[in-house]
Amino acid sequence: xxxxxxxxxxxxxxxxxxxxxxxxxxxxxxxxxxxxxxxxxxxxxxxxxxxxxxxxx
Amino acid sequence: xxxxxxxxxxxxxxxxxxxxxxxxxxxxxxxxxxxxxxxxxxxxxxxxxxxxxxxxxxxxxxxxxxxxxxxxxxxxxxxxxxxxxxxxxxxxxxxxxxxxxxxxxxxxxxxxxxxxxxxxxxxxxxxxxxxxxxxxxxxxxxxxxxxxxxxxxxxxxxxxxxxxxxxxxxxxxxxxxxxxxxxxxxxxxxxxxxxxxxxxxxxxxxxxxxxxxxxxxxxxxxxxxxxxxxxxxxxxxxxxxxxxxxxxxxxxx
Numbered sequence: 099x100x101x102x103x104x105x106x107x108x109x110x111x112x113x114x115x116x117x118x119x120x121x122x123x124x125x126x127x128x129x130x131x132x133x134x135x136x137x138x139x140x141x142x143x144x145x146x147x148x149x150x151x152x153x154x155x
Numbered sequence: 156x157x158x159x160x161x162x163x164x165x166x167x168x169x170x171x172x173x174x175x176x177x178x179x180x181x182x183x184x185x186x187x188x189x190x191x192x193x194x195x196x197x198x199x200x201x202x203x204x205x206x207x208x209x210x211x212x213x214x215x216x217x218x219x220x221x222x223x224x225x226x227x228x229x230x231x232x233x234x235x236x237x238x239x240x241x242x243x244x245x246x247x248x249x250x251x252x253x254x255x256x257x258x259x260x261x262x263x264x265x266x267x268x269x270x271x272x273x274x275x276x277x278x279x280x281x282x283x284x285x286x287x288x289x290x291x292x293x294x295x296x297x298x299x300x301x302x303x304x305x306x307x308x309x310x311x312x313x314x315x316x317x318x319x320x321x322x323x324x325x326x327x328x329x330x331x332x333x334x335x336x337x338x339x340x341x342x343x344x345x346x347x348x349x350x351x352x353x354x355x356x357x358x359x360x361x362x363x364x365x366x367x368x369x370x371x372x373x374x375x376x377x378x379x380x381x382x383x384x385x386x387x388x389x390x391x392x393x394x395x396x397x398x399x400x401x402x403x404x405x406x407x408x
Contacts, residue, residue, distance in 0.1 A: 103206040105271040112210045115263040116217075123256040127377050134383035138390075146390040 163242045165382050172375045179372040186365030193358035201355070208355065210268040216363040217260040220370050221289060222324050224254030228296075229321040232314035242378075244310030245385070247317065248300055249377035253370050255293035261286060273337060281330035282338035285323055292320040306385055 102109050194212040201208040228250045234243030265283065266276040277283065296313055303309035326333075331340045342350045349356055 101206075102209070103200070105205065105207050108267045108271050109206060109209050112213065112264040112267040115267070116213050116260055119256050119260050119263070123253065124373065126252070127373050127380070131376050131380040131383075134380045134387060137387045138383045141387060141390045141394070144394075146394045 163240065165242060165245075168242060169379060169382060172379055176372060176375055179368055179375070183365055183368035183372055186361055186368065190358055190362035190365050194362060198355050198358050204272060207268055207271055210264050211355075212359055212362050214261060214264040214268060215359060216366040217257045217264065218286070219363060220366060221254055221258035221261055221286070222327060223367070224250050224257065224370065224374075225289060225293070225317075225321065225324055228254065228317050229324075232317040235310050235314040236318075244306065244314065245378050245381045246374075247310070247313060248306075249374055249381050251293055251296045251300070253373055253377065255290060255297065257366075257370065258286060258290040258293055262290060278337050280336040280338055281334040282327065282336050285327040285330050288323050289320075289327060292316075292323060296320070306388075 190212070194209060198208070198212075200206050204211075228247045231243045231247035231250070234240045235247065262283075265286075269278070270276045296316060299313050299316060300309050303312060330336060331338055351359070
């Protein structure tokens with residue numbers, strides 16, 4: 099802390115903000131990706147993908 | 156152009172991005188680790204700003220990325236409106252939250268730097284205000300995506316808003332030259348070369364490339380999720396129609 103001088107709180111707050119915003123962004127992107135992958139796998143398992151391909155012209 | 160458009164079909168994109176993602180993640184991780192090490196343990200304190208110079212190492216790349224992602228969205232908007240390319244509005248939709256996150260980081264870290272250096276967290280000068288406007292445009296675009304159910308319809312509406320909003324990007328860049336602002340003028344991207352000492356410039360550039368690769372990695376993952384979401388939507392509609400037909404066929408006349 100003392101190595102960061104008198105404005106250590108502002109420096110640490112900046113890096114905390116970066117960690118929170120980027121952490122939230124990474125988590126939301128990865129969770130959304132996982133949710134879509136699961137939903138698609140479920141539909142494919144029920145045969146929706148094969149039926150759609152058969153019925154498409 | 157036609158060849159480029161053919162290359163960017165969703166199936167090819169899913170295959171190519173699956174190969175690229177581990178490499179991009181690895182290189183971004185290495186660059187961010189090296190960049191943060193240099194920024195924290197090698198770069199000296201500034202003779203005027205002291206240790207608060209450490210804030211610049213995240214503030215500046217965040218500002219660049221917020222503008223870069225908006226520029227990418229504008230090019231995608233052209234792809235949507237002119238070529239009606241299916242990947243263009245996928246790319247545009249996936250980019251908005253990432254650009255918004257970097258605009259928010261830029262504003263927050265700028266405020267934490269401003270208080271000890273300027274004596275205030277916020278001032279309504281042209282650079283700060285135009286960056287706030289960029290964040291608001293990002294949020295408006297994200298909201299507009301949610302108001303229309305049909306992705307291609309939403310894509311066209313968002314593309315028009317994105318093109319109109321692009322006028323703000325050069326205003327952000329040149330605001331410090333056009334108006335008398337509290338925010339200092341550019342010190343890296345200048346015609347006469349950077350005015351930062353190499354001991355601070357190198358960590359900044361390495362972190363900028365690292366954050367860019369990280370953002371592009373997230374963009375690819377978000378695009379893959381969006382392509383799957385559209386596939387799920389189409390299959391769900393087809394399934395619902397099939398069940399409707401079955402129900403109608405088995406219903407008594």
